[in-house]
Amino acid sequence: MRAKDIMSSPVHTVSQTASVEAAAALMTAKSVTALPVVDDDERLVGMVSESDLLWHRVPSDPTSQLRPRPDTDPADRPGMVMEVMATYPLATMPNMDVADVAEAMLEHDVRSLPVLDDGALVGIVSRRDILRTMVRTDAVLAADVQQRLDEYRDGESRWVATAEGGIVTVTGGFEDETEQAIVTVLARTVPGVSGVRTSQPSAS
Known part of the structure; x- marks a missing residue:
């Protein structure tokens, strides 16, 4: 599963000259x-x-163990987004594997990643988007995979899909390794599928 499969698009953006x-x-x-x-x-x-916007708006607590905030005069507080935003933001690409996107979020402690395609902003992936794909039940995963396999065969139920722990197993004969690979790819396109197993191609 790729970033493009779960990203939100179009993206809500804000201008760097917009007010806080x-x-x-x-x-x-x-x-x-x-x-x-x-x-x-x-x-x-x-x-x-949110924290960037609040940083100069909430009075500092001298007893807090967190990073101290500057006690600036309200008149001197940043007024535009460009003054509080994080520059050089971490981003991802549409074809990036969701597992790699999640790893980058955790490593850099960010909650969302913009998705860039040749420099153009085409979407955004949040932790919520990733979690949404992970909490689908095995029954739902198996049903979705089964539907895609049946559609590929024009309604013919040639294979049977089951799921356990997010891993889908597709049983049934395959004409050749190419067909087996196609079935694997189809199953992997279902959001929430963490792995795919298939039976060996049938003897020709």
């Missing part, structure tokens, strides 16, 4: 925790999160 208040309002309206920041040419230049 406008960015906060957009996050609230769209129920997102981060927004890609774009320039006048709609090119990705940063990412801004």
